[in-house]
Structure formats: structure tokens, C-alpha cells
Amino acid sequence: MKDDFYIGYLPTTTPGLGAFLKRTGLAYLAACLVVALGLVASMGGFSSAVFEYGVERDFEGTLVGGPVPMLLVDRPSSEGEPSSYVLTAFGKFGAGPEVEPHAGARVRLSGTLIYRDDRTMVELSAGSIEVLAPVALSRTVSTERTEELGELTLEGEIVDSKCYLGVMKPGNLKPHRACAVRCISGGVPPVLLVRDDAGHASYFFLVSEDGGAVNSEVLDHVAEPVRLTGRAVRRSGQTFLYANPAELQRL
Amino acid sequence: MSQGYRAVGWNPQKKTYDRVLGLGLLLYLGLFVGVGFALHPTATAETLLLRGLGTSAFLLLHGILCIGPLARLDRRFLPLLYNRRHLGVSMFLLALVHSVFALIQFHALGDQNPLVSLFVGNTRFDSLAHFPFQPLGAAALAILFLMAATSHDFWLANLSAPVWKALHMLVYLAYALLVMHVGLGILQAETSPLWAGLVLAGLALVLGLHLVAGWRERGLDRELAPGDAGLVDVCAIDEIPEGRARVATISGERVAVFREGLTVTAVSSLCQHQNGPLGEGRILDGLITCPWHGYQYDPCSGRSPAPFTERVPTFRVVLRSGRVLVDPTPSPAGTEQVPACAEQPQ
Structure with missing residues (x-):
């Protein structure tokens, strides 16, 4: 077998060499398949978040503009705080430009649900906003409750709310950084994701001290461990951190 | 080819x-x-x-x-x-x-x-x-x-x-x-x-x-220096297996010294196709055959058989007292050399 001399363009090879090649090929393939199984079995990071891709639903409620566009939907009992759905647009864009002209109005719109934990977002179907009542006739906004949570210093990771809530899995950490940068740059609201010792996640929508968008200011800090101090406010079921993004600290 | x-x-x-x-x-x-x-x-x-x-x-x-x-x-x-x-x-x-x-x-x-x-x-x-x-x-x-x-x-x-x-x-x-x-x-x-x-x-x-x-392969690139008459002593003829080559580094280049029967020839060990190791090939049907892709060369002229056109440099070989001596100056690719012939054992 040592003297087997292989010539590829001949029709066959010697039986000894053929058997060796068969064994070698099978061993390599088996090793690759075992590696694949090991890699797949040890993968993590797939949350139970859902993006109802291809399923469009209708919603009716009051639009809230600002850096975090939302739809407030009255609860069936007409009592208590309305449900809030953060709105985003198709692709890596925020819904601000579509929502802003109708902020405060009662509308019907259609979109695709994205949800994770107790947070829900709607990817707005382009051009689907139908104004039912102009701003002055809407009542839901007046029932919004604002709760001051005081000044907090938080440590966590800045993620784009759309991917993290379900469009991408995983929608955080370094492999997702470039995507999160693109989404936040395109207007998707940035979120400071904070986990407690038990791994429970809290979501803080980042806005400036005066409530403006900070998307462009946080881009260099996305998907990294950071610390930020600001005024936490809970409104319509969402939590906001009013802070100066220049004070973001890398950990 | x-x-x-x-x-x-x-x-x-x-x-x-x-x-x-x-x-x-x-x-x-x-x-x-x-x-x-x-x-x-x-x-x-x-x-x-x-x-x-x-x-x-x-x-x-x-x-x-x-x-x-x-x-x-x-x-x-x-x-x-x-x-x-x-x-x-x-x-x-x-x-x-x-x-x-x-x-x-x-x-x-x-x-x-x-x-x-x-x-x-x-x-x-x-x-x-x-x-x-x-x-x-x-x-x-x-x-x-x-x-x-x-x-x-x-x-x-x-x-x-x-x-x-x-x-x-x-x-x-x-x-x-x-x-x-x-x-x-x-x-x-x-x-x-x-x-x-x-x-x-x-x-x-x-x-x-x-x-x-x-x-x-650490010893392979050790340069062999020319001796008397400017020829490089590569090895004894019986150290080269039949139909195979002994590779030596001469003038900075790997040279494959082939033996077929009693004749000895030398060519550059670099195949013209992908620079494969010709010296690890063998002589099949009278032609040096590269172990990588089967490219073939005539041992005396370093030329691929017609209609193919590849050529490798050749080296003059002399046999003296059972030793294989190689002229370190390569001849242009495709240059015909007279093979060195050992005497038939009595």
C-alpha cells in the first residue's frame, strides 16, 4: 500500500488506496457532524420572543408621537391605564415620521405584532394609519398616568427595541451590534436593557433629559456594557430613562 | 494536462x-x-x-x-x-x-x-x-x-x-x-x-x-555544495529507489534526481502546474509523473509529451564510482540531457 501511486485522471485507484480514502472521508465527515451536533446543542440566546412575520392585525387607539411612538389602546373595561404598543416601521426604521403628523389623534392602523416578556411592539404597515377622530376629540391621552421613579443609576446594554423584542434572535450582544446600530440610526427607539441578579430584564427607553431622541448619541455605545444615570419615569406601561447620553460610561 | x-x-x-x-x-x-x-x-x-x-x-x-x-x-x-x-x-x-x-x-x-x-x-x-x-x-x-x-x-x-x-x-x-x-x-x-x-x-x-x-522536511532544504569539478555529490546510485527520485537542494532550488533502471537524470523538482513536488512523483511509462495532478515530463528533456507544452529545467548528471554527481547550473527548461548510465553489474 505504501507504494500506491495515485493518478487522478485514471478511471480507478488501487483497492488499498480506495479503502484508505473511504475511511478517511468517512472519519472527516463523522467528525464534522459530531462538531455540528456539539455546536447546536451548546448554543444559547434563543428567547421565546415572537415576531408574527406575515400576520397583519388591525389596531385602534390613540397615537402618541415623540421619540418613542406608541399606540394607546383602551382596555375593554374602559377603566385604568390603556395598553400601550410601541410602534416601529418596516425594516430598520422607526415609525416617527408616519406617526408624528397624527400624534394625539384616534386612529385605526394595521401592523405585525412583536412581543417578548410583557412588552409588545407593532411593526406598522406602511400607509395604514386611518384617522378616526382628530386630536381634540381623542380622550385616551388624558387617561395616561405618569409615575416618577426617581433618579436611577443603571448598568446594562443598549439594544434596539425592535430586534430585541423579537425580530432577531439573538437581538443583543456583539454579533448583533451592527444591526442594532443600523436600527437605532434609522429611528428605532433605543432601550437600556438591565438585568437583575436573577436574570429578570427591565427595559428603559432612552430619551434625553428634555424628552427628545438620543438615537444618534448612543450609537457608539450599543451592545456594550454601560452605566447611565437619569430620571426614570413610568408612563403608559413603558419605562423611560431621561438622561444625558454624554454621561454614558463604558464598563 | x-x-x-x-x-x-x-x-x-x-x-x-x-x-x-x-x-x-x-x-x-x-x-x-x-x-x-x-x-x-x-x-x-x-x-x-x-x-x-x-x-x-x-x-x-x-x-x-x-x-x-x-x-x-x-x-x-x-x-x-x-x-x-x-x-x-x-x-x-x-x-x-x-x-x-x-x-x-x-x-x-x-x-x-x-x-x-x-x-x-x-x-x-x-x-x-x-x-x-x-x-x-x-x-x-x-x-x-x-x-x-x-x-x-x-x-x-x-x-x-x-x-x-x-x-x-x-x-x-x-x-x-x-x-x-x-x-x-x-x-x-x-x-x-x-x-x-x-x-x-x-x-x-x-x-x-x-x-x-x-x-x-527540515533537512531537505540544506544546500549541497559543489565539490571537485564543480559538481554536487547527491548520493550513491543505489540510494535512489527504482522509478523514484532523490531530492536535493542545489543552487537554492530543489532538484529531483530520478533513477530508472541504470539511467539517472535530474530535473527541477517544481512541477510547472501548481509547483507540485515532482521529486515525490515516480516514473510511469517512461515519464516523470507529478504526484499532485499527474502532469508528466520526459526525464531527459524535462518536456511534457506532445501535444502538451510544459517544460521544466534539467540538470547534467555524471556517475562516478557509484556516486551521483549533478552540475549545479540548471539548463533552460526543456533542454535535452544525456542520461548518466551506470554499468551493468557483472
Whole structure:
């Protein structure tokens, strides 16, 4: 077998060499398949978040503009705080430009649900906003409750709310950084994701001290461990951190 | 051999090689995605495909890089080298699909051209932990593209074997870039020691095999100095196996000294096709046959048989008292030499 001399363009090879090649090929393939199984079995990071891709639903409620566009939907009992759905647009864009002209109005719109934990977002179907009542006739906004949570210093990771809530899995950490940068740059609201010792996640929508968008200011800090101090406010079921993004600290 | 060019010079053994390769890749991807969904029902198909394609390309690259040293350590691995180019092109295609998926998933449908976003999306060049890993993968893909695009013998002939070979040695740079792409990318998220352990094991395997193969050949490049009459004493004639060669480094070049029966000839050990090791070949049907792809040369003239046109430099050989002496000055490629003949034993 040592003297087997292989010539590829001949029709066959010697039986000894053929058997060796068969064994070698099978061993390599088996090793690759075992590696694949090991890699797949040890993968993590797939949350139970859902993006109802291809399923469009209708919603009716009051639009809230600002850096975090939302739809407030009255609860069936007409009592208590309305449900809030953060709105985003198709692709890596925020819904601000579509929502802003109708902020405060009662509308019907259609979109695709994205949800994770107790947070829900709607990817707005382009051009689907139908104004039912102009701003002055809407009542839901007046029932919004604002709760001051005081000044907090938080440590966590800045993620784009759309991917993290379900469009991408995983929608955080370094492999997702470039995507999160693109989404936040395109207007998707940035979120400071904070986990407690038990791994429970809290979501803080980042806005400036005066409530403006900070998307462009946080881009260099996305998907990294950071610390930020600001005024936490809970409104319509969402939590906001009013802070100066220049004070973001890398950990 | 190179009388003309065809897209792929198919033959039965190449077909078998490619069938096995294709089936193996389908099996790998099917297993990765299928078992991935079974174990992680909430995973997305895009992510599983992205990872399946990336890991299959990376594993294939390890195989490609190991074939060379394995073939030097044990010539039974040479058949795997014969069609290595198809492995390389397949690996490039897997990497390309992985890259296009990643480009669409992470950079498309945004406020910037995806190709621009790829390079400006992460600007943390000042931090190792946060260093942009995607441009590293893009750089490796560019090298792999260059290699795949020039893998055909047309480019080998037109670039010349040394230039082509140097170009294809860039695969080691591509591998280094990919190790960093993986280490600074997915390993920052997948913290299981298995992922990091496999990358390190793969690196150790590739480096280890190259070091061992290099160690085994360490004496080969020791330059033999000319003696009396300006001739280099290579070995005794009976040290050369029948139909095989003894390789010696003379004037900075590896020279293959072949023996067939009582005649001894010497040619450059670099095959004109891919610079394969002619000295590890053997004489078949009176022709020196390269062990890599079967290119053939006449032992006296260094010329491929008509209609083929390859030529290698030849060396004058003298036999004196059973010793093989080689003139260190190479004759131009294709120069006919008179073979040295030993006397018939009485």
C-alpha cells in the first residue's frame, strides 16, 4: 500500500488506496457532524420572543408621537391605564415620521405584532394609519398616568427595541451590534436593557433629559456594557430613562 | 494536462470526489438546521442557516489546510489534494452565502448602503473585545474570492506557477482573519467552552500538522555544495529507489534526481502546474509523473509529451564510482540531457 501511486485522471485507484480514502472521508465527515451536533446543542440566546412575520392585525387607539411612538389602546373595561404598543416601521426604521403628523389623534392602523416578556411592539404597515377622530376629540391621552421613579443609576446594554423584542434572535450582544446600530440610526427607539441578579430584564427607553431622541448619541455605545444615570419615569406601561447620553460610561 | 481549457476537467474520480463533498455538505447543513430547530424551537431559520453555513465553511477550510501537510506526512492523502480546488471553491461559496445572509440580516433595509454599513457600523477599533469582526470576515472573503476566481488552470498558466502559488498562499492570511472573525464575533456571544475549545483545537491542528510536516522536511532544504569539478555529490546510485527520485537542494532550488533502471537524470523538482513536488512523483511509462495532478515530463528533456507544452529545467548528471554527481547550473527548461548510465553489474 505504501507504494500506491495515485493518478487522478485514471478511471480507478488501487483497492488499498480506495479503502484508505473511504475511511478517511468517512472519519472527516463523522467528525464534522459530531462538531455540528456539539455546536447546536451548546448554543444559547434563543428567547421565546415572537415576531408574527406575515400576520397583519388591525389596531385602534390613540397615537402618541415623540421619540418613542406608541399606540394607546383602551382596555375593554374602559377603566385604568390603556395598553400601550410601541410602534416601529418596516425594516430598520422607526415609525416617527408616519406617526408624528397624527400624534394625539384616534386612529385605526394595521401592523405585525412583536412581543417578548410583557412588552409588545407593532411593526406598522406602511400607509395604514386611518384617522378616526382628530386630536381634540381623542380622550385616551388624558387617561395616561405618569409615575416618577426617581433618579436611577443603571448598568446594562443598549439594544434596539425592535430586534430585541423579537425580530432577531439573538437581538443583543456583539454579533448583533451592527444591526442594532443600523436600527437605532434609522429611528428605532433605543432601550437600556438591565438585568437583575436573577436574570429578570427591565427595559428603559432612552430619551434625553428634555424628552427628545438620543438615537444618534448612543450609537457608539450599543451592545456594550454601560452605566447611565437619569430620571426614570413610568408612563403608559413603558419605562423611560431621561438622561444625558454624554454621561454614558463604558464598563 | 494543459493542451486546452475547459471549465472543469471532469473525470470519474473528480465526480466521485464532488458527489461525496456535495452530499456531506447537505448532510451537515440539514443536521445543523434540523437538530437546531429540534433543540431550540424558538430559534429563527435565518440564524441557524447563518451559523450552519459559517461553521461548515470554517470546518471545510480546516480540512483544506490540513490536506497539504497530511499529504507530506503520508502520501496516501495525496488523492485528497488532487481535487482540493473544488473543496476551495465550495468553501468560498458557503462563505459567500453566509456573508450575503449576514449582510442582508444585519445591514440591509436600513438608512445606509449595506456595504458601507458593514465597515462603519462598528467603529470600536480601539478595543479588542469590541473590535469590528465583520470587516475581518469581509477581508477573508475577498481573499477567498480571489483564490476561487483564479483557481482555474487558465490563471495558473497566465500568472505563472510561482505567482499563482504566492497568491494562493494568502489562504493562510484568510484563515488568520477568520479565526479573528470567529473569536471576536460569535465567541463573544456563545460562551459555551465547546465553541472556543473547538476553534482552539482547529487552530492547534492546523499549526501542529504544518510544524510536524516542516520538521520532517527540515533537512531537505540544506544546500549541497559543489565539490571537485564543480559538481554536487547527491548520493550513491543505489540510494535512489527504482522509478523514484532523490531530492536535493542545489543552487537554492530543489532538484529531483530520478533513477530508472541504470539511467539517472535530474530535473527541477517544481512541477510547472501548481509547483507540485515532482521529486515525490515516480516514473510511469517512461515519464516523470507529478504526484499532485499527474502532469508528466520526459526525464531527459524535462518536456511534457506532445501535444502538451510544459517544460521544466534539467540538470547534467555524471556517475562516478557509484556516486551521483549533478552540475549545479540548471539548463533552460526543456533542454535535452544525456542520461548518466551506470554499468551493468557483472
